[in-house]
Structure formats: structure tokens, C-alpha cells
Amino acid sequence: MFHVPVMDLEELVKHKLLPGHKLIAAVQAGLVQEFVKRDRALALIEGFEAADVSAHLDIIAANKRSGAVPAVEVERAVLVLCSTAEFLPSSPSQFFIESVLPIDARFKYTIDGLEISHRSYALTDGNQSAILLSLSSSRHQLLFEMTFSQKTNIFVSEVMKAAEGVSKRKAPTPEFTWLKPYLNNSASSGSSKPSAAGDHNQNSQQIFTIEGGSPCLVADLIGMSPEGADGGSQTVNSDGGAGGDNFIETGRDVVANRASPSHKGGLGGSLAAEDEADLLRVKDITLDNFALNQSTFYKPAVMPVLAGARESHVQHMMAQRQGSYTHALPLTVFVGTWNVNGVPPSIGLIEWLAVDPEPPDVYALGFQELDLATEAYIFQASNREPEWRAAVLSSLHPAARYVEVKLVRLVGMLLMVLVQEKHAKHVSRVQACTVPTGIMNMLGNKGGVSVSLELYNTSVCFVNCHLAAHVEEYERRNEDYDCICEKTVFVGPSGLQRYIRDHSHIYFFGDMNYRISASPEVNIRKLASAGQYETLLKLDQLNQQRRIGRVFKGYSEGPINFQPTFKYDKDTDSWDSSEKQRQPAWCDRILWAGEGIEQRIYRVHMALKISDHKPVSASFSSQVKVIDQAKYRRVHEEVMKQLDKMENEFLPSVSLSKSEVVLSPVHFLELQSETITISNTGQFPVQFSFIKKLNDEECCKPWLKIHPKSAFIPPGGDCVVRLDVKVDKSSAWVLASGAEQLYDILVLHLDGGKDYFITITGDYVRSCFGSSINALVHLNKPFCEVPVAQLIDLESSAPQKTLELPYAIPKELWYLVDHLHSHALSTEGLFTRPGLSKELCEIRAALDAGMPSRELGVSVHSIAQALLVFLEALPEPVVPCSLYPAALRAAAEGYLPAKQVVSQMPDYHRNVFTYLMAFLNELLVHRHENKLDASTLGSL
Amino acid sequence: MSAGPYNYSYIFKYIIIGDMGVGKSCLLHQFTEKKFMADCPHTIGVEFGTRIIEVAGQKIKLQIWDTAGQERFRAVTRSYYRGAAGALMVYDVTRRSTYNHLSSWLTDARNLTNPNTVIFLIGNKGDLDAQRDVTYEEAQQFAEENGLMFVEASAKTGENVEEAFLETAKKIYQNIQDGSLDLNAAESGVQHKPNGGQAGAGGRATLNNSSAGQTRENCSC
Numbered sequence A: 001m002f003h004v005p006v007m008d009l010e011e012l013v014k015h016k017l018l019p020g021h022k023l024i025a026a027v028q029a030g031l032v033q034e035f036v037k038r039d040r041a042l043a044l045i046e047g048f049e050a051a052d053v054s055a056h057l058d059i060i061a062a063n064k065r066s067g068a069v070p071a072v073e074v075e076r077a078v079l080v081l082c083s084t085a086e087f088l089p090s091s092p093s094q095f096f097i098e099s100v101l102p103i104d105a106r107f108k109y110t111i112d113g114l115e116i117s118h119r120s121y122a123l124t125d126g127n128q129s130a131i132l133l134s135l136s137s138s139r140h141q142l143l144f145e146m147t148f149s150q151k152t153n154i155f156v157s158e159v160m161k162a163a164e165g166v167s168k169r170k171a172p173t174p175e176f177t178w179l180k181p182y183l184n185n186s187a188s189s190g191s192s193k194p195s196a197a198g199d200h201n202q203n204s205q206q207i208f209t210i211e212g213g214s215p216c217l218v219a220d221l222i223g224m225s226p227e228g229a230d231g232g233s234q235t236v237n238s239d240g241g242a243g244g245d246n247f248i249e250t251g252r253d254v255v256a257n258r259a260s261p262s263h264k265g266g267l268g269g270s271l272a273a274e275d276e277a278d279l280l281r282v283k284d285i286t287l288d289n290f291a292l293n294q295s296t297f298y299k300p301a302v303m304p305v306l307a308g309a310r311e312s313h314v315q316h317m318m319a320q321r322q323g324s325y326t327h328a329l330p331l332t333v334f335v336g337t338w339n340v341n342g343v344p345p346s347i348g349l350i351e352w353l354a355v356d357p358e359p360p361d362v363y364a365l366g367f368q369e370l371d372l373a374t375e376a377y378i379f380q381a382s383n384r385e386p387e388w389r390a391a392v393l394s395s396l397h398p399a400a401r402y403v404e405v406k407l408v409r410l411v412g413m414l415l416m417v418l419v420q421e422k423h424a425k426h427v428s429r430v431q432a433c434t435v436p437t438g439i440m441n442m443l444g445n446k447g448g449v450s451v452s453l454e455l456y457n458t459s460v461c462f463v464n465c466h467l468a469a470h471v472e473e474y475e476r477r478n479e480d481y482d483c484i485c486e487k488t489v490f491v492g493p494s495g496l497q498r499y500i501r502d503h504s505h506i507y508f509f510g511d512m513n514y515r516i517s518a519s520p521e522v523n524i525r526k527l528a529s530a531g532q533y534e535t536l537l538k539l540d541q542l543n544q545q546r547r548i549g550r551v552f553k554g555y556s557e558g559p560i561n562f563q564p565t566f567k568y569d570k571d572t573d574s575w576d577s578s579e580k581q582r583q584p585a586w587c588d589r590i591l592w593a594g595e596g597i598e599q600r601i602y603r604v605h606m607a608l609k610i611s612d613h614k615p616v617s618a619s620f621s622s623q624v625k626v627i628d629q630a631k632y633r634r635v636h637e638e639v640m641k642q643l644d645k646m647e648n649e650f651l652p653s654v655s656l657s658k659s660e661v662v663l664s665p666v667h668f669l670e671l672q673s674e675t676i677t678i679s680n681t682g683q684f685p686v687q688f689s690f691i692k693k694l695n696d697e698e699c700c701k702p703w704l705k706i707h708p709k710s711a712f713i714p715p716g717g718d719c720v721v722r723l724d725v726k727v728d729k730s731s732a733w734v735l736a737s738g739a740e741q742l743y744d745i746l747v748l749h750l751d752g753g754k755d756y757f758i759t760i761t762g763d764y765v766r767s768c769f770g771s772s773i774n775a776l777v778h779l780n781k782p783f784c785e786v787p788v789a790q791l792i793d794l795e796s797s798a799p800q801k802t803l804e805l806p807y808a809i810p811k812e813l814w815y816l817v818d819h820l821h822s823h824a825l826s827t828e829g830l831f832t833r834p835g836l837s838k839e840l841c842e843i844r845a846a847l848d849a850g851m852p853s854r855e856l857g858v859s860v861h862s863i864a865q866a867l868l869v870f871l872e873a874l875p876e877p878v879v880p881c882s883l884y885p886a887a888l889r890a891a892a893e894g895y896l897p898a899k900q901v902v903s904q905m906p907d908y909h910r911n912v913f914t915y916l917m918a919f920l921n922e923l924l925v926h927r928h929e930n931k932l933d934a935s936t937l938g939s940l
Numbered sequence B: 001m002s003a004g005p006y007n008y009s010y011i012f013k014y015i016i017i018g019d020m021g022v023g024k025s026c027l028l029h030q031f032t033e034k035k036f037m038a039d040c041p042h043t044i045g046v047e048f049g050t051r052i053i054e055v056a057g058q059k060i061k062l063q064i065w066d067t068a069g070q071e072r073f074r075a076v077t078r079s080y081y082r083g084a085a086g087a088l089m090v091y092d093v094t095r096r097s098t099y100n101h102l103s104s105w106l107t108d109a110r111n112l113t114n115p116n117t118v119i120f121l122i123g124n125k126g127d128l129d130a131q132r133d134v135t136y137e138e139a140q141q142f143a144e145e146n147g148l149m150f151v152e153a154s155a156k157t158g159e160n161v162e163e164a165f166l167e168t169a170k171k172i173y174q175n176i177q178d179g180s181l182d183l184n185a186a187e188s189g190v191q192h193k194p195n196g197g198q199a200g201a202g203g204r205a206t207l208n209n210s211s212a213g214q215t216r217e218n219c220s221c
Ligand SMILES: Nc1nc2c(ncn2[C@@H]2O[C@H](COP(=O)(O)OP(=O)(O)O)[C@@H](O)[C@H]2O)c(=O)[nH]1
Pocket: B018, B019, B020, B021, B022, B023, B024, B025, B026, B027, B037, B038, B039, B040, B041, B042, B043, B069, B124, B125, B126, B127, B128, B153, B154, B155, B156, B157
């Protein structure tokens, strides 16, 4: 995203516009190509033909006076803009126009929702906070991802309006010459492609049509900076990917991602009311500033995920690879049209339908004035229909067998579509539609009947029309045409609507009734009879209306080398001799639109004389697409595989400096620190955390502290995790007793990815700290000299009898107390001043080594603390847990119960208790010097 | 565009279990990438792979967890069984010990998953027939006795790899269809997307989506 406040974006775009052109809407969007999303801005602009400028101004002036609707219609186009700026494009010079999509008859769009959910284990229920907008012109086919905001909404609906306007417009065919400067602009930035602006005398849309015409990506056409190098490629620009954060991805490539939930808030996540939108706008500005200041900040929630709606992508990619799984099959399509003037089929139709040597693959036959009976108007019933149908069926080309695909009739207009039997199973989605354009657009004496079908894998539409009559009524005919285009819609079973223009191949034919507009001095009959068609065709109203772009935009018609098809005296080849003396005209015409259609024959059939019109036919060689199912499946599978692969590759991954930590011997209360470096080797930010294992309360053992437990690592970044191991009173005993090892497996979890196990192993060096009174009294040698097996045995519930006489109290306890007794009875602050942890370790080592602590040069406070720690670390306190409640009660009740509790203590515990009490008593005796009082000691 | 925004309607969670070195990671890789990764590093942790498959016209996303097989990780990998809809239990046909340990893996799988979890036994390295140490027949019998689905496969040649993963999915899908797998159960291992694609027969009126997130919450800090 450019992340410019919306107003600024509009301002910037406006700078790019030529005078007189108007910006309708602008929006930020991600251009999705393959798997990569690039930031772009889309602008819908409005302009008008340069030649019309003066006319336009005149009309505006005129309208000011009359208040009428302007007759010159504006045209709209979508500009795709790209920024060269790293961050906010602040000046228009950092902006260039990458591609231009004129909204003409070839313009198509589809809108698709986008599932926004960070790939997580939880499914967010269908947040649709982004849309996929696919825009295609004759030249481009582009897919954009846009956040769902009010701006987007406005933009999309304006595009829709514009596209709809195109089909309805009455003004001349849009030339879009006004767009040329933009087009050149975009092409000039390094384009190798010559701007195809040449021969627009033939067809104005040619400007935007490239040879070959297959849809391709802009980047393929225009090798522009800065993405020139990888434009349209499938590789992910990795340093671009680094900008995965919403706030700083400005102007750079990012892998298209499903925006994170938090993203939603960003650009006005909902259809906010106007004032709300303003608020959001303000928010955007502050966020942008924030982003600039914090360019290394990554938002955890933005995780790399494959571009949103996978299905859309698959479709998009399949469309792009179409060439690789389809081939073209040339079919002969025979289109015939005949105004039969209500007569019955008294003759065979072979001379119309079966004059070519080869049988056509498809017949599309249109009749007009099949039935002029009043019943046909009112009841839709017709006796003529079966007669003509039978006549057709009996006159088809004898060299092939045909099946009728569809027959549709509206009053006198009948359309029959037949295909050779062998093609029948390749015809699908057959639908018909009738549109009346007669009086009040209600009556079916005029109008159009159409059939839509899928021929192999090409959508084909046949339209048989009968437009308004009379020489001077060409505008009425134009409107009938408009009306047919607008109202002919085929609704599929899934509710999908198809208009005529949505088909790949369109055949539009019938009695169009366009006449020859000649001044009275031109003798049409004479010229027609003399075969001077060229002069007449210049005056042909259909040709004239098409030339000014009023009707049949994008359609072609083959050269007319035959005499006018209207109006003859019945059963003759002579021009109308009735009193109306109708002038000859090419009323009956056949036009087509679509790629891969070539007209082979366009002719009149003079042999059929029963009507006042002569039948016309055209034969086409039309390339229909055939999907090779095997290839299609292969390509489809490839696409799916590629997506799967990308998805797996996009999983976050890190490397660890080690997955096993072996500690050097761990002593009681001695801190040991280890570090593990987690490096983000993926292309995206990674969020890691150490997680709990099943049934565990914490993610690691109590003797281990992890810092940090979770963090965010940018791509290429490292995070050093410190592991602090310290066995203290709470874990000493479980380790000393052998109930647990100094062993742990940490689970390092990557958000949205795999887990890594980190094993921590070490040896705990047992100490008298953390050993039980019972065990200690049985040890008469230094603790460290006692074999581990014996220690474990002593700690077990039933220690074997040792030969030696046990001590009354643990000797280590005695050392400590004795030391205090001899050095510190009168030391001020004893037990309340903290010792030094270094000295504590020394004391521990000395005690374990059997060295009397008095030989240590440590402070008495450390000794005092060591005594406290020693007592605290006892697996079973001096006053055993079982007696503790009783002891509490006894303490309140007095001497006797207390004495009873003491007597219930295990022997050695009682010894220790008595010993300690004696010591404490002594301390109290010296209270004046050591400032201790009973309550302080009691609290110990 | 006719297709909805969702491209799959179910998510099935799988786990792959078995002794170290039997080829679990290679099987996963073969399934997701269609490639044999000969020098696959030891899994020290849990790998993760996904692929979208189609069963009965339904698109199903498989989320596959490949666990470390070392005995010392056993206690930790148990955390990952929960909520698995399918368990692929792998042994190596050339190493008898890996086969002998199956019963202990099976015990874990049975104890730690739900009763409807589909357990599929894979005898991997089928390409190494010359070094075979476990016959097809005995493994087949073991599978039968324990009600497991079974194939011999090769992560190297790809033989039967696709089948094993797909057959498991079909079986799970079938369980959903005949109602024996209750999607509402928190640990079904299946997530259903509400508006999913062509929302098929599985689309009950009251699908409990909130259960969807359960898979990881159990073991996160
Ligand atoms: N010949 C053969 N070797 C295999 C096959 N599958 C895996 N291996 C090898 O077995 C070893 C262990 O595979 P790995 O997937 O890491 O096993 P894991 O510990 O179960 O994940 C690797 O060296 C692989 O190359 C197979 O199907 N055939």
C-alpha cells in the first residue's frame, strides 16, 4: 500500500491528469501477479475525444441555456499507477502510469470476495474484508486485491457504472484518443513494445488491441522500473517481502497476503459512515508517521500467506495458461437471415442452406416476419413455425446429419440453431432470450431473439434481430439495437448473468432495416442494378452509423459484393413496383465479433423469390477452443501443486544455533546461562514462542528460566534466547532424590509453522542442600564423597541400615549453627541481612566437601542465610508436613500440646528441632547485641 | 466468477508417527512436493505440511504434522496427537525393530486420539525389497487384527504414498458422511468451513466453528 492518506493519493493522481480530464475515484490496490502482490494505485478518470473539445464546450454552453443533457458523452478509463518511491510517494514525479484500461466494449470486470484469515488453526468465520477485482481490457488482464473500504466501494461502483454506460451509450464509438498521452507516458518508461497507436481508421479500439490479442500482463508489455527485472515473474522478491508489515511495505513488492485481522482496521475496515471514514483517515496519517519512525517494527499479525482467495487465483492462473491446455478447432458456421414476409415455405430451401460443397458444422438461421397473422402477436401461437421448421430441416446440407440445438421465436422472429450430430455432445449451456422492441418496447413485432451456448469451450451467441423500419428511422433502429444489447441476458442455473458482449463469439444478424440515405437525385435502383455497390454502401445507414461508432461497436462485417436484398416484387428479381416504390436496401445483414472468426462467404440467394426480401447467408470459419481434458487436468494440477508448494514454502522457518544444550555440572544455587540463537531463515517475519507440553503447567522445568519466551524476528534477523539454569530449594530435592533428571525438552513453536524441540540435559551435582535430615545424619564422610547410589538409596523411603552410628543431627547443620554460635551470637542484623550469593555457593561447596564452614572467610550473614536455605531446601521440613497443622494449633494453645507435637516428630527431626530451638534461645539471650527479637526469629 | 471465496470446505488434521528413520518426513515431503528428499535432516520437533485434495468433489485441506520419532521425544510428541482426524503410523520394512514398536505407537495413537481417528499403517521403503525384514503378510495381519488400514509404500518412488494419504481422507470423509464422526466434538480433527465451496452433505445446520481453534490451544503457553 502506498499508505498515503486518501486525499493525498487523489491529489497526486490529479497531477498526472491532463487538463480537462477528471478524476472520479482513486484507490490503493495490490496488483496480484502469480503469487506476488505489488502496490499500485488505481484511478478512474474521465475524458472526452480531443476533437470533441470544442463541441463539448459548445454544448456545455448551450446546455447552460437550455438545461439539456449534453450529447457528447464522456469516456472513462482506469489508470494503474505505480510508485518509484520507497515510502510515501510525496510528489507526482514518483508516480508513473503503468497501464491504461479504457472502459470500452471490451472492458470486463469481475469482483470476488477474499477470505481474510491469517492461516491459523482457528478459522475465522469468513471475514470478507478484501475484494479481488479483476479488470480486463483487450490488452490487459489484471487482478487487484483491495481492502474493503468505502473508497474501494466507491471506486468499484464507479467502474461498474462506467462499464454499464458503455453498453448503453448512444454517442459514437469511443475513440479513446484522449488516452493516448497516458498510454505513451506509460510506454515511454522503457517500453520495448511499440505503442500500437497506428491504424485507427479501421477500428478505433485498435489502439488498445495488441496483435495476437491474448490477454497478458502489463509487466510483460511494459518493462518498467523498478520491477522491470522481475515483472510478472513467479519469484518472490525477498527483500520486498521483508516489508511484510502493513505499515512499511510502501511501494515495494510483497507476497500477496491475506491481510491480517489487524489490517482490517487500517484503511477503514468497513463501510463506515462518512464521518467515521474521516476519523479513519486521520488514523491512517498517524499510522503512517509511525511507520516511518519505526521502520524496523514488524507487526506480528502480518504473516505471509498465499494470496487470498485461492480459487480466484487458480482461475486466474488457469486463464493465463489457457494456451497450454486448449487447442483451436475450426468449425464452419453458417449464418442465414431471411425476412419471409409472412409467406409459407412453398419452396425448398436447399438453394439457401445447402449450396456449399462442404456441410457446415453449425447452422444459425434467423427469420423475420415469419408470421404476420394477428394471432402471432397476441397469442404467440404460429402455424408458420412448424412449417418453416420442417422446411429448414428438410433442406439442410445432405452430407451431414444435424440436430436442432435450440429454436426460439418471438412473433415473427425465429432463430434456429443446429449443429452436426457429431458436435452435439460438445454443446452445452444452451439458453435463449427474446427482447421485444416494438411499440413501447413491448410488442414483439420488432426486437431480437438470441441463443447462447457453449460450443466446445467457447461461448457463442447468436442474435437474430428485426429492427425498426422506414428510411428515416435509423435512430430508432440504433435504439432497438441498444435495447437488444441491454436486455438480452442469459441467466445461468447458478444465477450467473451473461450479456451478449460476454460471449467470445457473437453473430448478430437479421433484418436490420438500415436503408440507403441518398438525396433524391441519386438513382439507387439504377446504381444497384448496375452493380455500383460501392457508391451505395457509402450511403448505407448501417455503415454510416457504424462509422460514427453509434452501433455495433467491436463488430465486423464482411464486404458486401451482392445486390441489395430488399425490396423485390414477390416471385421476381425486380424492384418493388408497388405504389410505395420502396428503394432497394441492404436490410438483411450479418455481423460478428470475436477472435478467431473468419468470414469465408457473404452472399445473397437470389433463387429464393417467395418474399420481398432475398435470403442472405454468411459462412464462417470459426476457431472454437477445445480444452484437452488431460492437459487441463495436468495444468490444473500443476497450478494447484505450485500453490501447495508455495504455501509450504511460505511456512515460517528458522534455524537454531543448537537443538541440544548440554550443561556443565549444575550445582545447587549456582546459575548457569546458555544461549541459543534463533535465526529467521525464511522470507517473512516470524513469531516464536516456547509452548507448554501436554499436561504441563509451564513451558519448562522450574529450574529453567527462558528469556524471552516469545518474540518476533524479522526476516534475516536473529534472536538470542537465554536459558538460565539454577537449581534452588524448590527443585533441589526432586533432583537429589533421583525422582527427576536435569533434563527438559523445550518446544519452540513458530506461529503458523512447525515446532522445534530443544533438549536440555545436564548433571545435577547433589548437595547436602536439598538432602533430607534422615539421609544426612547417616553420612559421616564429606557429602561429595558419598556415592550417588547411596544417596539415592538414603533418600528413598526405607534407607538400609548403615553400620555406622548415625549422627544426632546432620553435621552440615551443626557446622552452620556452630559457626553462628561461635561468631555471630551478638552480630547485629543476623538473619535479616542478606548474604552474598557467591559466598553462599562457597559455603555450599565447603559443606559438601566436608570442610567446616568456620574456616571459610565468609560473612556470618552468608552463613546465616545458608542455614535458612538449608532448612528451606529440606525435602521434609523440620516440622514434618503431617504435623504442621497440629504444630500451628499447639503454638497457639501452649506448652503441653506443643510438647506433644514435638514428641510425635521423627527422631532426627526432633533432634534438629530441639537443637535449633536451643540455638534460637541463645540468640534471644543476646538480643540486645544482635537486635533480634522473638518475633523476628519466630518469623524465620 | 461463479466460485465462492472458499476453496476448501474441510480441514483434516493428520499426524505421522513411528520410529525415527522410518521415512515419515520423506513421506510427507513426497506427498506435498512429489519429490523424494534423500538427505532429509532429522526431524527435531514437528514439521508441518499442507495440501489440498479432493474427495467426492469436496476440496479438503490436509494439515499434516510430522513428528520426531526419537524415543526421547515421545513424551513431547504426544501433545500433537490430540485433535488428529488421521494418524499415519509408519514402520520401515527393512528394520524389524520399527515394526516391533508398532504396538507401542498404536497404544499412544489409541489413547491420545479420539475413537474415530482413522489410523493408517504404512510399511515404508517398499522399494528396498531385497533388504526386507518384515513380510507384507504379517504386517497385513497385524493391521487386520487392530482394525487398521494398511499399505506398503515407498517415499522414494512415491508408490502408494498418494493412496495412503487419500484413502485416509476418504475414510474420514466417509465417517463424516455416515455421522460416526461428530464434527461438533472438540477433537474430531476436522474443521468445516461454513460457506465452503459447494458445501456438501457435511454441512449441518449447526456446525460448531468455535471448536475449530482447539488444535493448538492445548499446548501453547
Ligand atoms: N530407500 C528408501 N529410503 C527411504 C525411504 N523413505 C525414507 N528413506 C530414507 O530413510 C531415511 C530416514 O527418512 P526420514 O524421512 O528422515 O525418516 P523419519 O525420521 O521417519 O522422518 C532417510 O535417509 C531417507 O533417505 C524409502 O521409501 N525408500
